[in-house]
Amino acid sequence: MGKMRTQSAPWRAAAVLASVLLVGGVAACGNSDTGGGGTKDDGKITMGFSQVGAESGWRTANTISIKEAATAAGIELKFDDAQQKQENQIKAIRNYIQQKVDVIAFSPVVESGWDTVLKEAKDAGIPVILTDRSVDSADKSLYKTFLGSDFVKEGRLAGEWLVEQKKTASGPVNIVELQGSTGAAPANDRKKGFAEAIAANPNLKVIASQTGDFTRAGGKQVMEQFLKANPKIDVLFAHNDDMGLGALEAITAAGKVPGKDITIITIDAVKDGMQALADGKFNFIAECSPLLGPQLMDLAKKVKAGQEVPARIETEETTFTTEQAKEALPNRKY
């Protein structure tokens, strides 16, 4: 043991030396980039993007969309996966600042704690675009714009479709709601938007609302109890496709036909959900699109050209009925 310990000292020195060399190398790269930055007047835009991670199919589609859109738009993309850690994201953003990229874009892992690094970017004169999720900085000048879905609107679209469908209904329409994870922004906002929209018709009533944690197993387990506790359920509103998919099995087991006996409305429009919609098991989906790459690249060009952009831009999203789903399904990427 003693021998090993004495041996470890030179090893440690070598490791320190190696890491110093590495850091030096990175710095040197940064410097050479800076040198190159001066000759970057060929109009080619460099974008540094820091992604949250790869936690879901939605996120994977988001990443692919951004990479493809960058290639299509002729923008050089420096991509970093933060693996759900804010410190990784801050590190990546600092790297981009050092490399003097033209635009920095990122989907913040968490809402708070960004002021310092965003100020650094601002001081370096690099515009920042937020995608998908926002930050809670009081100083709105720290970023140019926030590009992402409007969850309240998604809930409202779902509700408005239902109001339209049930406008001739004479008796009460019983709705059950499968909420997302308690406290999550999409769950709160979708619930709010839906409630606002169905307030237009007093016949529409949410008789039960429980969290299914955005998962299929959760949606199924909750729906089983809803079906047993409430003899008459007319409509199911699920905050995402997965919970709706789980509920399908519960509805079938109860001897009812999903899509006919119970109208099903969900949000997201992932592939499995679209398939269910095309098969007539779902009736309506409000899209929450991860494909914001093209919009992001457009914004990057505008920002680089010094044009003014709105502080809040919504992702281009649509809604699907069964017929539309059948059409859209073959080209669905996620």
Add this chain to the structure above:
Amino acid sequence: MNDTMSRYRTMTGHRLFWPAAVLFVMLAANTIYRPGFLSIELKDGHLYGTPIDILRLSAPLILVALGMTLVISTGGIDLSVGSLCAISGAIACMYISKQPDQNSVGVVVTALAMAMGVSLVLGAWNGVLVAVIGIQPIIATLILMVAGRGLAQLITEGQIITINSEPYRAIGLGHALTLPLAIFIALAAALLVAAFTRRTALGMIIESVGGNAVASRLAGIRSGRVIFLAYVISAACAAVAGFMMTANVSSADGNAAGLWVELDAILAVVIGGTSLAGGRFFLSGTIIGALIIQTLTTTVYAMDISPQTSLLFKAVVVIAVCLIQAPAFRARFSRRRRSAPPPAAIADKPKEQVPA
């Protein structure tokens, strides 16, 4: 008079009395709230009703908790079971989804064998870390708890894998004798574990290792092997639970499958009367514990308690269950109730408990 008192005391003194009483009270409260709660009807040749749901949904938890009971009785703990559920489900679903004929029984059996194989290896990994290398169980299994979730996502490539395989679906939703198959699988596992631990010396050996591993080794028991075995059994139970969870929704979700089930399992074991310090275990208590936890979850949905308050509701019930179940608390409570405890009663108590 004295006879009824003593009979009452023997009954309440039984270790299963309080958990069973809690379960009964919960079911009764639900029935009062909604009289149809316990009703069962025949639908499509299957029994259909909330009690059946509770039994079917608690099957995976019962399995995980059985393995956990053995691990805890050796004085250890296995935090990795939730991740193991996700991994076993992910491997099985991934393999099935890649096959041309998903409905072939052969394909499903191969998938199950592969997933079970990997789970046993991972269980052995836990066992080696704890029994051979001597790492604290909570740390050793924490490694796989964290890394395993990542592994499950790596297998599913971060996607939810949907499959369309009737034989696989049967594990979670199939029926036999009008009852869900999952109930029989859990029951079979429970009987198997009970037979091996209570009809052979294995159970006593596990308890002696949990009581004092060094003393057991000196007495001639290979403590290391027993501990190793407990982790492998726990992994095998978790693997089957993972099959059930994924079969229940015909899809594998690396993120959500079996999330936090380790905590539910530990709770079930504790409610069942097994000591977290090791050295003593009660399989029947564990099963009732698992049923209590599932009933509690179902109660929240059946009574439509709002999600914001349901966590608090669950916490209050769990605290109450644990306190009622603790002999020290009951003793203190009953002593307070009687202003002057007759000394005879106290002297009686140990005498009556000895033969029991």
